[in-house]
Amino acid sequence: DIQMTQSPSSLSASVGDRVTVTCRASQSISTYLNWYQQKPGTAPKLLIYAASRLQSGVPSRFSGGGSGTEFTLTISSLQPEDFATYYCQQSYRVGALTFGGGTKVQI
Amino acid sequence: QVQLVQSGAEVKKPGASVKVSCKASGYTFSTSDINWVRQAPGQGLEWMGWMSPNSGNTVYAQKFQGRLTITSDTSISTAYMQLNSLRSEDTAVYFCARGMAAAGGGDYYYYMDVWGKGTTVIVSS
Numbered sequence: 001d002i003q004m005t006q007s008p009s010s011l012s013a014s015v016g017d018r019v020t021v022t023c024r025a026s027q028s029i030s031t032y033l034n035w036y037q038q039k040p041g042t043a044p045k046l047l048i049y050a051a052s053r054l055q056s057g058v059p060s061r062f063s064g065g066g067s068g069t070e071f072t073l074t075i076s077s078l079q080p081e082d083f084a085t086y087y088c089q090q091s092y093r094v095g096a097l098t099f100g101g102g103t104k105v106q107i
Numbered sequence: 108q109v110q111l112v113q114s115g116a117e118v119k120k121p122g123a124s125v126k127v128s129c130k131a132s133g134y135t136f137s138t139s140d141i142n143w144v145r146q147a148p149g150q151g152l153e154w155m156g157w158m159s160p161n162s163g164n165t166v167y168a169q170k171f172q173g174r175l176t177i178t179s180d181t182s183i184s185t186a187y188m189q190l191n192s193l194r195s196e197d198t199a200v201y202f203c204a205r206g207m208a209a210a211g212g213g214d215y216y217y218y219m220d221v222w223g224k225g226t227t228v229i230v231s232s
Contacts, residue, residue, distance in 0.1 A: 001169070034218045036152075043202055043222035044144075044152065050209060050216035087152055091217040095166045097142070097154040 002026050002090050006100035013105060019075040021103045023088035028068045032092035035064055035073045038102075039084045047086075048073065075105075083107060109133035111141075111203050111223035118229045119193050126189040127226045129203030136184035137161040140206030142219055143177060143188045145199040153199075157206055160186065193230045200225040 003026035013019050023033065031051035036044040046055045048064035051071055061076045075082055088100040114128040129141060142157040156167035160179040167175050171190070179186040186203060204219035 030214075032214075032216060036219075038152075043225055044204075044219075045222070046218055046220045049218035049220075050211055053209070053211075053216075055220065089152075089154075089219075094217050096168065097157075097217075099144075099152040099154065102151045 001096050002029060002093055002098055004088055004090055004098050004100035006086075006088060006103050008103060009101065010104040010106065012107065013078050014107070015078055015080055017078045019078050019082075019105060021073045021086050021088075021105075023066075023071045023073070023100050025069045025071075025090055025092075029090045029092035031067045032090055033064070033066070033071045034089045034091060035062075036087045036089065037082075037084045038087065044087065078105070109205070109221050111205065111221055113201075113203060113223040113226045116227040116229070118231065121194055121230055121232055123193050123230075124189060124191045125193060125197075125228050126187055127201050127203075127228070129186045129188070129223050131184045131186070131205070134205075136179075137181050141177070141179065141186040142204045142206050143175075144202045144204055144219070146202070146225075147196070147199040150199075155188070155201075158186065190228075193228075195230050198228065198230045200227050202226075 005024045033051045035048040038044040052064045063074045085102045085104045112130045137160045140157045143155040158165040158177040176189045202225045203223040205221040208215040
């Protein structure tokens with residue numbers, strides 16, 4: 001299976017900060033990379049697919065980049081509702097989808 | 108609107124089986140895959156498998172081979188996840204999620220865009 005490693009595992013930030021989360025794949029996955037946001041007690045929400053495509057309805061302060069083995073999720077100006085856990089997920093191997101371990105963004 | 112509604116919480120004894128349902132509405136059920144993803148308490152997300160309601164094809168994560176069965180009933184737009192031989196480590200919230208593919212540059216990018224609220228399964232003697 002393709003291993004996905006996120007860093008950091010948690011970070012502290014303030015409202016208005018620019019925040020970047022990194023995701024690394026154990027092999028090249030081109031741009032087959034998705035990002036999800038999860039708040040406590042709720043289901044994950046798709047933010048970005050194909051590494052950089054913003055899902056409909058997601059605020060433009062979220063952006064994704066990267067290709068191959070290294071990817072980033074950036075929040076340009078952190079808002080109170082953005083405090084959550086973020087997961088990357090590869091779809092290079094649709095028969096063996098895998099998630100990163102998550103990055104908790106807290107105050 | 109598009110939504111997936113899951114069945115209620117379950118409490119099972121070790122060795123038993125659990126079957127969780129996921130009813131789709133707001134779109135044509137047979138045109139999209141249904142994935143199952145679980146999350147143990149305080150842990151991350153773990154993909155279990157998916158099925159295509161249209162073809163009946165299924166793909167399971169290697170970890171669950173032989174213990175997991177995903178089925179669907181297209182007449183009622185409902186998918187099911189059955190996990191057998193339950194153990195305490197199977198205690199988790201189980202989510203269903205719609206699988207979609209977007210075209211781009213000759214490729215198709217697969218993602219899960221709509222999720223159910225989750226079903227808690229507790230395995231305890």
